[in-house]
Amino acid sequence: MTSTAPLQVAEGELALLTDLYQLTMTQAYWKEAMHERATFSLFFRRLPPTRRFMLACGQQHAAALLSRLRFGDDALARLSGTGLFDPDFLDWLSTWRFEGDIWTLPEGTPVFANEPLMEVEAPIAQAQLLESLMMNLVQLETVLASKAVRVVMAARGRPVVDFGMRRMHGVDAAVRGVRAYRTAGLAGTSNVLGGLRHDLALNGTMAHSYILAHGNEREAFRAFARHYPGTTLLVDTHDTLEGVQKVVELMREEPGLGVKAIRLDSGDLGELARGSRRLLDDAGHEEVKIVASSGLDEMQIDTLLEDGAPIDAFGVGTQMGVSADAPVIDLSYKLVEYAGEPRVKHSPGKINLPCRKQLYRRQDDRGRYLGDILALRDEPVDAGEPLLRPLVQAGRLVEAEMALADDARERVADALPRFPEDVRRLEAGESDYPVTLSPGLERLASRA
Amino acid sequence: MTSTAPLQVAEGELALLTDLYQLTMTQAYWKEAMHERATFSLFFRRLPPTRRFMLACGQQHAAALLSRLRFGDDALARLSGTGLFDPDFLDWLSTWRFEGDIWTLPEGTPVFANEPLMEVEAPIAQAQLLESLMMNLVQLETVLASKAVRVVMAARGRPVVDFGMRRMHGVDAAVRGVRAYRTAGLAGTSNVLGGLRHDLALNGTMAHSYILAHGNEREAFRAFARHYPGTTLLVDTHDTLEGVQKVVELMREEPGLGVKAIRLDSGDLGELARGSRRLLDDAGHEEVKIVASSGLDEMQIDTLLEDGAPIDAFGVGTQMGVSADAPVIDLSYKLVEYAGEPRVKHSPGKINLPCRKQLYRRQDDRGRYLGDILALRDEPVDAGEPLLRPLVQAGRLVEAEMALADDARERVADALPRFPEDVRRLEAGESDYPVTLSPGLERLASRA
Missing domain, CATH: 3.20.140.10 (nicotinate phosphoribosyltransferase)
Structure with missing residues (x-):
């Protein structure tokens, strides 16, 4: 069979x-x-x-x-x-x-x-x-x-992290792909086995499912940040800028959580990055980075940065994972x-x-x-x-x-x-x- | 390391x-x-x-x-x-x-x-x-x-054989891909491990290197057909129609070889298939089939058959192997x-x-x-x-x-x-x- x-x-x-x-x-x-x-x-x-x-x-x-x-x-x-x-x-x-x-x-x-x-x-x-x-x-x-080296060039020195494991062509592509990504200059990967085997830093944030399972976005942020001080919080499950606002409030309530970054994963990334940056800066959180993902490729990254989007790092999956073009x-x-x-x-x-x-x-x-x-x-x-x-x-x-x-x-x-x-x-x-x-x-x- | x-x-x-x-x-x-x-x-x-x-x-x-x-x-x-x-x-x-x-x-x-x-x-x-x-x-x-089921539909009942192993995304894609091809209705695969593991008939012809190593196309055909009676001979290493003519002469000299098919792998496949069919039929070899390969996808196969190209089977690799579109x-x-x-x-x-x-x-x-x-x-x-x-x-x-x-x-x-x-x-x-x-x-x- x-x-x-x-x-x-x-x-x-x-x-x-x-x-x-x-x-x-x-x-x-x-x-x-x-x-x-x-x-x-x-x-x-x-x-x-x-x-x-x-x-x-x-x-x-x-x-x-x-x-x-x-x-x-x-x-x-x-x-x-x-x-x-x-x-x-x-x-x-x-x-x-x-x-x-x-x-x-x-x-x-x-x-x-x-x-x-x-x-x-x-x-x-x-x-x-x-x-x-x-x-x-x-x-x-x-x-x-x-493909990956083009994404790295587009990011102009900002870290690029591989998020593509789930959409690559099978097990070998996913694992050995990380070897290629290391060569191309990626900063990290979400792929645990690939990263461990091929010596690329592991990176991970959180998924929408975690927020949805908690029902309450603010409490989900709080719980995750307590487990993982210095983490990255995903802010677009409901309304992105409201999500950022909740992160700001959380940091005010619990300054020790040291949230390192927020992640934007949908919508107009340039607009949302600018709005998020403003909210974070206004609250005195210049140190909190903005990570963007969501079907990105090198051309979109290039356009975002040309337009001055205040994005500090990119998570790239689908398009890079199969070298779609x-x-x-x-x-x-x-x-x-x-x-x-x-x-x-x-x-x-x-x-x-x-x-x-x-x-x-x-x-x-x-x-x-x-x-x-x-x-x-x-x-x-x-x-x-x-x-x-x-x-x-x-x-x-x-x-x-x-x-x-x-x-x-x-x-x-x-x-x-x-x-x-x-x-x-x-x-x-x-x-x-x-x-x-x-x-x-x-x-x-x-x-x- | x-x-x-x-x-x-x-x-x-x-x-x-x-x-x-x-x-x-x-x-x-x-x-x-x-x-x-x-x-x-x-x-x-x-x-x-x-x-x-x-x-x-x-x-x-x-x-x-x-x-x-x-x-x-x-x-x-x-x-x-x-x-x-x-x-x-x-x-x-x-x-x-x-x-x-x-x-x-x-x-x-x-x-x-x-x-x-x-x-x-x-x-x-x-x-x-x-x-x-x-x-x-x-x-x-x-x-x-x-992707493969589209190729099968385009071929309108003619057998389609997978030639894509070398260009698929790694080892798992190549092996498990044959499982998907079996489901899609392919007739066979050149991929030995994939075919054995996932129960799809093995198919193979010959490569240009075999002809080139022999130096003499006619002698290469003769040697291969003697080893494998009923085989498929690749006729486009030098000039396709001259290659077909050599196959015809070989069958006249050694009727027992029972060449089953010729393979076209470059050039205008429709034109060459018509020319080859004519040469074969004129020599009384209506039984010899014509197999076409060479970067084919479902749209090209559809066009070839719409135009009445006398092609009996298709070998499909690169485009199908990664579902390129x-x-x-x-x-x-x-x-x-x-x-x-x-x-x-x-x-x-x-x-x-x-x-x-x-x-x-x-x-x-x-x-x-x-x-x-x-x-x-x-x-x-x-x-x-x-x-x-x-x-x-x-x-x-x-x-x-x-x-x-x-x-x-x-x-x-x-x-x-x-x-x-x-x-x-x-x-x-x-x-x-x-x-x-x-x-x-x-x-x-x-x-x-």
């Missing part, structure tokens, strides 16, 4: 989380003794119309998981049950492990169209099998971080080299770039980014440090490189101000940040 | 997958000895502009999981570490379990705005704690099934009753419906649906069978009711043709299918 199926995906089942053709093609490679090394490149061909860059995220995490992928006995038994696989192939699969190399950009690197986020080199029957899961893992964090990127994992030869699918109207690559980000002497150069991996390019780095070598994780993932948040904060202002704008449209091909890659590129 | 965090969420951690305020409010209820019964209603206020109905999905699965939610020792230790919770409360939480009732619509029921998908009745400290996870679980399947619904879990009294938040511009409810779907004597009536739970309404049914009673799953989830696919197939044609149309816009309030509910409703 599918109604009682488990929710969990155990580590031993992960190798089955793939597209069937990866396994049938792998069996074909095995039967044909095609064991030459292949290089696959993970990139996207186009930015979504509402993104001027993507924040590459999840690669280190994905590489660590993929480098220990195995087919356990249970997985093999289930494959055997499909009737598609030879017993000898399943025997071989029981010893399958990834023994190749994985190069990646450090997590938190802003990327543009056609730039590889990762490259995998291995015998083709190993590299092929990573495709589906790698794409699933990297796309989720990249999509979510790329760009929930998917056109991520590809393409064979670009096999047995030492360039390979490429000639896609009409698209630029096709074969071979192993390297990426350089040129900067001026003040550290400002001037443009990217996409080159062949081993081509000498005089443009600073190469960005793609070997994280897995001969199947083994390079531990020192893993640490790069832990600086992802700082990497984003450092990199963003170095880009031309045009790249950081929130409006839909393309930036003119240049991504050029090296002479070596230009010679091999085809524009079919 | 967040880079080495596990991917899995164990069943013992699920209770922590919630918003922090659920736990702080629960502690507040506990401190205040607020143990009266509450009713929360799960519904959405508006359909997305591109949906004329949603397919309620995931409720039985969610209720089964939620009814066995527990706070294990590890979870309690982690909560203790936050410093927000009293030891006595954590002791109480160690014995916490859901002992209330959950009413749900059967999975696969088409629903409209303001209709409850589920209602939870329990002491408030139990009902409150289900909110975030219930919403996360139900929203994912409901969003994905609601409506990746989220405005799902709410609202307190509607506490201690036997109606409760409601007065939201400006919205209709607010307190109290426990029941839903009726009126039909004429030929079984055609005439409209829905939303009523108070215990109000006598003469409109056929009530749709909300008790699945969890006093904390225990009603096993006979669980079986309703296993008929979800049949329920959808049975229900859709009974609705006015207007409800089934793919174009954006509202249908005029009537959802009316019973006299009892009308009296209590407020339009603030």
